[in-house]
Amino acid sequence: MTQQTQRILILGGGFGGLYTALRLSQLPWESQQKPEIVLVDQSDRFLFSPLLYELLTGELQTWEIAPPFAELLQGTGVRFYQAVVSGIDTDQQRVQLQDGPEIPYDRLVLALGGETPLDMVPGATSYALPFRTINDAYRLEQRLQILAESEADKIRIAIVGAGYSGVELACKLADRLGEKARLRLIEISDQILRTSPEFNRETAKKALEARGVFIDLETKVESIGADTISLEYKNQIDTIPVDLVIWTVGTQVAPVVKNLPFKQNQRHQITTTPTLQVLDHPEIFALGDLADCRDAEDQQIPATAQAAFQQADYTAWNIWASLSDCPLLPFRYQKLGEMLALGTDNATLTGLGVKLDGSLGYVARRLAYLYRMPTLEHQLKVGFNWLVRPIIETISQSI
């Protein structure tokens, strides 16, 4: 009797979804058992978000940090479908795509990531810019170009949130704009990078200070206007003029995820088992920013690319195991450390007992991220460009 080909449907082609698809395609499927693997994403390209800031400084180009799925999946057998996921019917095991077909599945992977909530304070939706996607970076670039052409003496920029994104953005923008800008970092708690190792926090503080970035701690954004931001500090509200507000605070799941009939935490992340399966739905796996996961050692898994990247290996393996009648493996998260870009030639890194800053930190961060990029072909293309570009630039400057 011939068995029908099973379909694995992966929703979201970010760190969780794309790397699951790539790992699945490399697993040892028996020829009669080889499933159809389908990846769906609203975008035509993957985004390596840790390097998104480098688009603003011109250090990197779109093709390097956001290669098209068509290119990455060539020769893997994974089918890519560009569409917005608009509904998921978990009873019928079908996914609805906006302006597209319904796709039935045998195994489903939920990896749709998160969104930046702009509704946390009045005015943010209309006047603040988020910084999460390629389009966010392009929109910010456009605004910076318009502001640079204006008559204003200084471009006044407020960045809300002195977490990782806020601090990295502040340093990169300070290096890009120099004396043309006045940057202000607004943080609700009493320190920047609250969850970072001390070495990274202290290095970041020095980098911000060296670049003249103002830091407002214990300060809450009360509202944002067309050209003002109102800040609350020690119960007093101060309204100051600004040309640009960038909002980096928070991560929320998309409405299509919020509406699923699964157990979710307060932030609507889907509760998973340590094997990354959705409770009461062993055919559905969830990972990355939309998942509320505790691993085999009961560690709460953070919403980071580092975690999604590691979960992808287990998700792929467990799907293979579930289709091959083999035991599933519980996820074991290994926090390897963290890295932050602190300007165009500076970074800080703490991990595996190593602490690096300055140019060494910068080089180590670049190499570590090159190693994490999807597919050997893309790593080689980007790595070659990183080696050759400085040589070409040096030659063209000397002519």
Ligand SMILES: Cc1cc2nc3c(=O)[nH]c(=O)nc-3n(C[C@H](O)[C@H](O)[C@H](O)COP(=O)(O)OP(=O)(O)OC[C@H]3O[C@@H](n4cnc5c(N)ncnc54)[C@H](O)[C@@H]3O)c2cc1C
């Ligand atoms: C600027 C920035 C820098 C960061 N730097 C780091 C870092 O240095 N290290 C680190 O560990 N983490 C970093 N993070 C966090 C990291 O990006 C996320 O934790 C990680 O991307 C989560 O992976 P994911 O697969 O859950 O989601 P994502 O990687 O966001 O992927 C989700 C995918 O789903 C797609 N999608 C969403 N909704 C739909 C829909 N309805 N239909 C179809 N497709 C959809 C999106 O297009 C996207 O491709 C950074 C985040 C940002 C914003």
Ligand SMILES: NC(=O)c1ccc[n+]([C@@H]2O[C@H](COP(=O)([O-])OP(=O)(O)OC[C@H]3O[C@@H](n4cnc5c(N)ncnc54)[C@H](OP(=O)(O)O)[C@@H]3O)[C@@H](O)[C@H]2O)c1
């Ligand atoms: N280099 C990296 O490793 C890197 C880079 C970017 C993102 N990430 C990951 O991606 C996720 C998102 O990080 P993120 O930095 O983009 O965002 P985030 O974690 O939401 O951090 C935002 C910062 O803003 C503060 N804050 C919260 N509410 C505020 C308010 N109303 N006004 C002003 N400040 C407020 C937070 O303080 P509290 O902490 O006190 O809430 C925090 O310091 C995290 O998991 C992070 O680890 C990692």
Ligand SMILES: C/C(=C\Cc1cc(O)c2ccccc2c1O)CCC[C@H](C)CCC[C@H](C)CCCC(C)C
């Ligand atoms: C901190 C490290 C990894 C954790 C990590 C962080 C992220 O932001 C990610 C984002 C996306 C996917 C994965 C991750 C992720 O795993 C790296 C630790 C590196 C070590 C400390 C060793 C570094 C050695 C250098 C590559 C070589 C340096 C040589 C140079 C001449 C200095």
